Amino acid sequence: MNWDDMRFLLAVAQAGSLKGAARSLGVDKTTVSRRLRALEKALGRQVVEVGGQGLGLTEFGRRLYRHAEVMQGEMQEVDTLTGANSDGxxxxxxxxxxxxxxxxxxxxxxxxxxxxxxxxxxxxxxxxxxxxxxxxxxxxxxxxxxxxxxxxxxxxxxxxxxxxxxxxxxxxxxxxxxxxxxxxxxxxxxxxxxxxxxxxxxxxxxxxxxxxxxxxxxxxxxxxxxxxxxxxxxxxxxxxxxxxxxxxxxxxxxxxxxxxxxxxxxxxxxxxxxxxxxxxxxxxxxxxxxxxxxxxxxxx
CATH class of the missing domain: 3.40.190.290 (D-Maltodextrin-Binding Protein; domain 2)
Structure with missing residues (x-):
């Protein structure tokens, strides 16, 4: 799998829609949808589904999301440590x-x-x-x-x-x-x-x-x-x-x-x-x- 696809999982989970995720990531909806499909294909499991509240995570997607957040946090810590995150x-x-x-x-x-x-x-x-x-x-x-x-x-x-x-x-x-x-x-x-x-x-x-x-x-x-x-x-x-x-x-x-x-x-x-x-x-x-x-x- 492409670990970078996890960013798209996080964005969709937090925004609740492809449009909102695309806006937060600075890309278009097609890119978000394509990266999610690629993630699901690599994992062999569905991670998002459409429900009464809009686009959300499946049970497996919610479990994956918790790990994705930890990964994101660790990368932010690395950026801070190395000075890569210039805005602090x-x-x-x-x-x-x-x-x-x-x-x-x-x-x-x-x-x-x-x-x-x-x-x-x-x-x-x-x-x-x-x-x-x-x-x-x-x-x-x-x-x-x-x-x-x-x-x-x-x-x-x-x-x-x-x-x-x-x-x-x-x-x-x-x-x-x-x-x-x-x-x-x-x-x-x-x-x-x-x-x-x-x-x-x-x-x-x-x-x-x-x-x-x-x-x-x-x-x-x-x-x-x-x-x-x-x-x-x-x-x-x-x-x-x-x-x-x-x-x-x-x-x-x-x-x-x-x-x-x-x-x-x-x-x-x-x-x-x-x-x-x-x-x-x-x-x-x-x-x-x-x-x-x-x-x-x-x-x-």
Missing amino acids: GLGTVRLTAVPMVINHILVPAMGDLRAAAPGLRLELIAEARDLSLLRGEADIALRLARPTEGGQGVLARKLGDLDYAAFAARDAARDLPWIGYETRMQYLPQAAALTRAAEIEGVAQVSVNDAETLFRLVCSGHGKTLLPRIIGGAEPRLVELPFRHGALPRRELWLMLRRELRDLKRVRLVADWVEGVLSARMSQAQPACSPDHGEDGDNP
């Missing part, structure tokens, strides 16, 4: 987390990463669903629960716990209703706690399926809710409230990465940056309650 590029790292974590924790700290790794290209994938590391949907993931994916193919480490607290807009009325999650989201510990509180104090005429939307509703004064303290406590438009309806929820925070990528410089840089950002933010998040809401606002 480190390559691309795809990091996924729920939108709230990306928008309110990682994005504000991007300056530190750009200063430490000016040649790095970071793809931030804000997804509520858990993208698969083993299928190559992301390189690094932040999870708000103990991981169940991967086995020996994924490295996972707990970074700490996210404590939740009650928040409302600083200048909002005191008798706000609770804004919670739709019925399908009741498996979340914060959703269950909100339902418990709403049964006693009243629920708003709106519910959500995403914490980012919840955050925006509360900042706009439409109600009160539970948010991670490292996010709600850092938002000047919000004030922490007492919560009198049982223990406040807490969620584990895990960092995951694909085992075969752990020694790549760009992956190490991003993983270390994420860990540093989360460690700093969690250490700053202390229980607090505005004096306007009484002294009983400390969390249990």
Whole structure:
């Protein structure tokens, strides 16, 4: 086989179409199609297929893709070592987390990463669903629960716990209703706690399926809710409230990465940056309650 054909496999997997792959590689669609056919002929196996989401990889293609990414990363390391990569590029790292974590924790700290790794290209994938590391949907993931994916193919480490607290807009009325999650989201510990509180104090005429939307509703004064303290406590438009309806929820925070990528410089840089950002933010998040809401606002 021609090992250079692996570049075309990577491009198609990441773009999801021949046109997108051709654009990223600077060639035409015919060239991409021809090189993929040549790769399949050499391997004796189909690597791409057309599905409901467009052009994607077969099961064999996904397994091959993981090795192709490692090969690409190693070549980038060689280019950096020999000076062949004149622009100092480190390559691309795809990091996924729920939108709230990306928008309110990682994005504000991007300056530190750009200063430490000016040649790095970071793809931030804000997804509520858990993208698969083993299928190559992301390189690094932040999870708000103990991981169940991967086995020996994924490295996972707990970074700490996210404590939740009650928040409302600083200048909002005191008798706000609770804004919670739709019925399908009741498996979340914060959703269950909100339902418990709403049964006693009243629920708003709106519910959500995403914490980012919840955050925006509360900042706009439409109600009160539970948010991670490292996010709600850092938002000047919000004030922490007492919560009198049982223990406040807490969620584990895990960092995951694909085992075969752990020694790549760009992956190490991003993983270390994420860990540093989360460690700093969690250490700053202390229980607090505005004096306007009484002294009983400390969390249990």
